[in-house]
Amino acid sequence: MILPKFDYHEPTTLEEALRLLSELGGNARILAGGTDLLVRMKLKVEKPSHLISLRKIPGLDTIIPRENHGVTVGPFVTAADLSKNELISDRFAPVALAAGRLGAPGVRNRATLGGNIVNARPAADLPPALMVLDAVLKLKSASSEREILVGDFFVGPGESVIEPNELLVSVFMERPAPWSGGAYIKLGARKTLEISMVNVAVMLALQEPEGPIVDVKIALGAVAPTPVRALAAEEFLIGRQPSEQVFLEAGAIGVGMCQPITDHRGTMEYRCLMIETLTSRALNQAYQRAIAWKP
Numbered sequence: 314m315i316l317p318k319f320d321y322h323e324p325t326t327l328e329e330a331l332r333l334l335s336e337l338g339g340n341a342r343i344l345a346g347g348t349d350l351l352v353r354m355k356l357k358v359e360k361p362s363h364l365i366s367l368r369k370i371p372g373l374d375t376i377i378p379r380e381n382h383g384v385t386v387g388p389f390v391t392a393a394d395l396s397k398n399e400l401i402s403d404r405f406a407p408v409a410l411a412a413g414r415l416g417a418p419g420v421r422n423r424a425t426l427g428g429n430i431v432n433a434r435p436a437a438d439l440p441p442a443l444m445v446l447d448a449v450l451k452l453k454s455a456s457s458e459r460e461i462l463v464g465d466f467f468v469g470p471g472e473s474v475i476e477p478n479e480l481l482v483s484v485f486m487e488r489p490a491p492w493s494g495g496a497y498i499k500l501g502a503r504k505t506l507e508i509s510m511v512n513v514a515v516m517l518a519l520q521e522p523e524g525p526i527v528d529v530k531i532a533l534g535a536v537a538p539t540p541v542r543a544l545a546a547e548e549f550l551i552g553r554q555p556s557e558q559v560f561l562e563a564g565a566i567g568v569g570m571c572q573p574i575t576d577h578r579g580t581m582e583y584r585c586l587m588i589e590t591l592t593s594r595a596l597n598q599a600y601q602r603a604i605a606w607k608p
């Protein structure tokens with residue numbers, strides 16, 4: 314399969330990229346790692362006449378810690394770099410774990426955070442992980458700038474609120490509270506190079522090591538047209554003392570949030586069973602990390 318013809322642009326500043334996006338409008342696409350876009354172009358699903366590469370724009374591939382506050386991650390940071398970064402692994406574990414499960418090493422070396430968010434696939438690995446950390450996306454055009462919670466970004470399969478003239482320029486995550494821990498579990502038909510049949514991300518905070526759950530977020534991928542939060546399960550868990558039984562009950566409640574489909578990867582019934590099991594497993598893992606929390 315060969316790529317259709319297109320003009321290639323390699324801006325060296327963000328301003329130049331935004332100007333190009335605004336001038337070329339719907340005929341242009343941002344090119345990050347190309348692991349999604351170039352495949353879609355080869356399949357003739359997308360036929361942009363201009364590609365605007367992010368490769369030469371400085372600063373988009375950085376992970377910047379914010380003193381006592383959180384971290385800002387550039388959209389051009391690859392899944393491989395996210396999975397290996399110490400700060401992300403220590404404090405934002407669901408993101409590092411999800412990045413480490415995306416595709417295979419060759420894909421992870423090219424696939425970017427921004428591309429994984431903007432392509433808005435229901436089974437993508439990073440969106441549920443970002444949702445449990447309440448990540449804030451900064452979208453910029455030549456004339457405006459806005460911030461949006463990642464949970465409000467997705468509209469449907471392949472659809473989001475980003476405008477054709479906007480670029481995702483950064484992702485900010487607030488540092489989680491003390492005594493918190495996270496987890497990410499992906500179920501595919503194989504262990505590597507497989508799109509999720511179901512994925513679950515959890516972030517859980519305790520009042521103190523022996524204390525009740527004071528905050529919890531559960532996000533599920535590949536179970537609905539967009540990734541979803543299991544709000545009823547979260548509500549059930551707040552104020553409860555963690556235990557295997559409580560996590561099992563939360564898993565059963567979590568199934569209520571899903572509208573899984575039957576496809577070649579798995580039946581609706583199997584997906585529902587897996588949501589229940591993986592949610593309680595992810596809660597357990599997040600709890601183990603929360604009690605092992607270090608300042």
Ligand SMILES: Cc1cc2nc3c(=O)[nH]c(=O)nc-3n(C[C@H](O)[C@H](O)[C@H](O)COP(=O)(O)OP(=O)(O)OC[C@H]3O[C@@H](n4cnc5c(N)ncnc54)[C@H](O)[C@@H]3O)c2cc1C
Nearest residue numbers: 343345346347348349350416424425427428429437438481
């Ligand atoms: C073999 C293979 C295996 C894969 N396995 C997985 C997997 O296990 N899990 C998974 O989640 N995905 C998987 N993918 C899909 C893909 O690799 C990921 O979604 C990846 O993160 C996309 O990032 P990218 O940088 O390659 O995006 P690109 O292909 O460059 O771009 C994707 C889309 O996002 C837009 N875009 C990119 N960056 C920005 C930005 N900063 N602002 C605005 N728009 C932007 C592009 O215009 C395009 O529409 C796989 C793909 C392949 C080919």
